[in-house]
Amino acid sequence: MFEHVLIATDGSDCGTRAARAGVELAATYDATATVVVAAAGELSTADAEAVVEDVAEIGASSRVTVQTRVATEQPRVAIMEAAEDVDADVIAMGRHGHTNLEERFLGSVTERVLRATDRAVLTVPGRGSGLGEYDDVLVTSDGSDAARAAVRPGVNLASTYDAVLHLLSVVDVAYEAGPFNAGGVDDAYVDRLVADAEHELDVFAAACEESARDDSLAIEQAVRTGTPSAEIAAYVEDAGVDLVAMASTGEGSFAGQLLGSTTDRVLRTVDVPVLVVPGGD
Structure with missing residues (x-):
């Protein structure tokens, strides 16, 4: 790899x-x-x-x-x-x-x-402990094809370090609702978004399993709602993640945007190494 x-x-x-x-x-x-x-x-x-x-x-x-x-x-x-x-x-x-x-x-x-x-x-990062002691590796998905760029390196790292592979998808309800969110959205709408994200994450997990070198890779899946960068940072803390692998492009191009993308915000907030993988166009 x-x-x-x-x-x-x-x-x-x-x-x-x-x-x-x-x-x-x-x-x-x-x-x-x-x-x-x-x-x-x-x-x-x-x-x-x-x-x-x-x-x-x-x-x-x-x-x-x-x-x-x-x-x-x-x-x-x-x-x-x-x-x-x-x-x-x-x-x-x-x-x-x-x-x-x-x-x-x-x-x-x-x-x-x-x-x-x-x-x-x-x-x-400039601080933190356990460099090279990767027991929990997180790969993030936003449902885009570009996000799959992080699958192969993320799976490979988890397999190599005998780590648990965490897969996380964050549903940004406010973004998804768009202009219709002025008066709030009902629970049924949020449930549909979460169900869609869970399905997409199942597909993502299947891609990870296919990329794994053996059947011993432990995978944990989670779907959260909220601001993606904040929820990713919170998950890193909650799950004790040691390393994050994420694509540099997802719904928008990190390379083409000003500061403020999910990837950029994660880099500024988590205290663990982050492997940024080119996601393609």
């Missing part, structure tokens, strides 16, 4: 956590690992060289040989070019770095990479 992990870091605490997560992923999948650091902005060439050596040492402690690259381009360009050069399956990077304005600010470099790449990106 993951044959080459590209680790992008700036040496910040969050970037170092991402490096550890990337190394652990490479170790688990017996994958090749490369670290890229851009000598730009606050990082001098000497600083960047020190950072890649630190990541190489993290790799050595996990018996992973990490190839190192110091680039002179701007970070986004350096990351994109490195991912292309090594044909990375996944890019591991922190959700904020040296330039974060607040604790939950999504780093501008990460945001730009997410909007530009056609590769999976493992985004790692």
Whole structure:
């Protein structure tokens, strides 16, 4: 599944956590690992060289040989070019770095990479515990075909880590009701929406089972009502989810929208790694 992990870091605490997560992923999948650091902005060439050596040492402690690259381009360009050069399956990077304005600010470099790449990106928060100890993996579905992009990596991760695979669909009643929601909607209408979501999730679960490597994968399904990003974050907390896998495109294109999409909001609110998988057009 993951044959080459590209680790992008700036040496910040969050970037170092991402490096550890990337190394652990490479170790688990017996994958090749490369670290890229851009000598730009606050990082001098000497600083960047020190950072890649630190990541190489993290790799050595996990018996992973990490190839190192110091680039002179701007970070986004350096990351994109490195991912292309090594044909990375996944890019591991922190959700904020040296330039974060607040604790939950999504780093501008990460945001730009997410909007530009056609590769999976493992985004790692600046805090939290248990990196690489994935016992509960969540895959989200919004009923769209694009959401299925997260099925294969989500199932593979759950199988590889012998984790429970959680499937979650959130019914946004206010969105579904649209202009007819001015006076509220009755329970029967909500029940129909939930029933439709449950059916779609059954189809989604069937796709997951088909993608599973064996019959031992434990799957739990849930349908909730509310604002998708808020309900996803609440489910992560309630179910003790360690890793979220979700498509970057669903009902709308994450890459083409301004900030505010479900994926983007989830990245800003949960304290677990989120694997963002390109969902296609």
